[in-house]
Amino acid sequence: MRPGWRNRLEMVHEMTKENRDLPLINQHMQKTFAFRRQEIVKSSPSVEHLRTRWPALFLEAQVHAEFQRITNQSLQQTFYAALDLHTPRLLTLFREKEGKSTTHGGKFSSILRVYNEQFTSQGEKNITVARSAVLAGLPLLLREDSSDVFKICKVGELSNPGILDGVSILSVVGQHNEVVGGIPIRPAHVSIVLEDKIVMTSSWPDALMVVFGLLYSLHLNYPKALGSTFELMQKVFLNLDDGKLKPKLLALKNELLA
Template identity: 45%
Template sequence: MRRAGCQEVTVNSGKRSSTNPENEPSHSNIKRPKRAEVNFLPNFAQGKDPSSLEQLRQTIVEEVKKTEKNLPLIRKMMETTFPLRRQTIVMSSPPVNELMDLWPALKIESELYAEFQRITNQNLPNTFYAELDRHLPRLMTLFRQKASKTGKTADALAEILKIHDEQEIHDIHTKRTTVLHCLPVYLREDVSGFFRTCTDESEPELQSVAVGLLTVISDHATFESPVHYDPVRITVILESAAMVGLPRLGDAFLVMFGMIYALHLSYPKALTNTFEFIQKILLGLDGGKLSPRLQTLKNDLM
């Protein structure tokens, strides 16, 4: 396959050998799919090369700058330039800000979902919301059962559920917000560095945030509350930089998850189980390998 020019194989060639003793060890810095990516590093289409695709990339950048964007044209050009984009992301791994300058269309929600589908052959929003909504009643039951007990986890869940119960509106968005806040707490993960809050008038401190969600609230909202159901916006943070702002937590969580796949980023260490729950249980991507904690939750759900 290497001789045939398969990119996924040739990307790991040139390691240390008897003829090249100064190269890096064969087992180090291996570039391979980590999360069931189907199209991890595709080859260039016949008749296409980096030079021609680079011209298309520059056209995309100019098109995204326009007030009236031609979204079908952007979609077509992003599809064509997908191999060039994956080559840059996988082989060079530049900083997120640099990648977003190169490929600003990934900040468009519909285009980000299209990119996720190119990588995994799966419709991210449809699958995520269908599976999350299917499990909402059982998840709420599990969270309430845990909240009725004693301990730090129970107290944290009880506080979130108390605020949930006090809401005047209990629509699907309220339930999704509650479940997404409760899930990492239930899995005994530290959310302090992931869920950030600031007011609309203040400047948030984001220097140490690799991956996170910043909830921007109005000045009259309760700052110390662990969950906010009517925020000004929720901003996706990657490598200490604000990417996009969305009105609801579910949409922001989804965009952030799609960006992690699109940019080949690692999950935040403190919330590994939460992200793997979304990947393996909700989306069914590489779902056969679960940690004991996730396997227990899956058994309880089923």
Template identity: 35%
Template sequence: MPTDQIDFSKELPLVFAEFHRINNVNLRNQFYKELDRHTPKLITLFRDKATKTGKIAEQLAKLMRISDLQEQPDVNMRRALVLYALPVYLREDASKFFRTCNSADGPDLTETPVALLTVVTDDTADAALFSPESISIVVEDEILVSGPTNLADSFLLLFGYVYALDLQYPKNLELTFTFIQKVVMCLEDNKPLKGRLLTLKTDLFNV
């Protein structure tokens, strides 16, 4: 690990503490409680959309196929599926946020303000989305933290960094991060939800 890279295990409680100081919310507990509560309905919505026609449906269908092929699906894989599929469903481009690289190659992180970098191997690139070699948090073109191979934990820590370091949401993922903020973390900013996000929230809470 490079000397200027932060130790994940030591950084995690610090980020959680700072997030709690800012929002008076337990980041880990709130994130997983609400994400897990909404996951079944979200996956149902994603699967339904995947049966339609068009580019969005094709992308969702591909994620569903990869997820379904996992030998031992568990809660972490379902969380990862939701986090990967959410921006697709909201018609946002996550290609500059969910970055991948081969373990033998150094990634080009130029113009990468905020991202999650997943290390994969050539022969398992698709499957490794759910069981990667490692996941790193990238801030301002640099790998800040290399943490667990659990996408949800890495996303959680990055979301905490956004608040702790006063970062902007990724430019192309404003709806996705706003969903995490308002629906998952229940953090309001008194701004109305935009069309696609409002529709998703309505569908999600429509019993």
């Protein structure tokens, strides 16, 4: 039996149980990392194939663990530290673009309205609202259309054509849930879609971070519609790879540091 094979089979078996031994799963995933990484990078298997062979990769905890195995850094801690650091400047840029942008000015206005109304709700500053607002507006700053990746549908519409296409973060909302500026307010649930299949559920804005971790760990291409947004997350927020940036990404980085 090849190295790691028994650990993989035991992990798959544990994943079939209702009450999983998560520390045991993590132990098996740690032991099979080199074996799995070689398989993913060399063979580029489909997501469906990986869900069969490595189902634990689609647990949110293992998305974080796999990212740390690859990069030796915490995805959640590093990503949110950078996002929170840049949030005040990004909100300032949104306000500046709100009056100047003929294409996205209205969208920036909607995002800022949600932020202003929700951020101090119940007398507390809501960090989730701040993060959601900034992540919803980031593609607009990079002149990208997020509608094919940040999708929203009503309960009961999951079977509609195009809903599960490609790579997306799908927010399912009730009939009376408000959606402003592309931000779902209290969605019923948020699903992550890869290769036209729901692979896991998360929360908004955690879903965007988890999608990044999945794409990076599974060696998949970023969705074309948000290529620059994901590259900014990779090279500016997470400081991964060589750091060379396209002109518009470099321009935004310089604005963030101004």
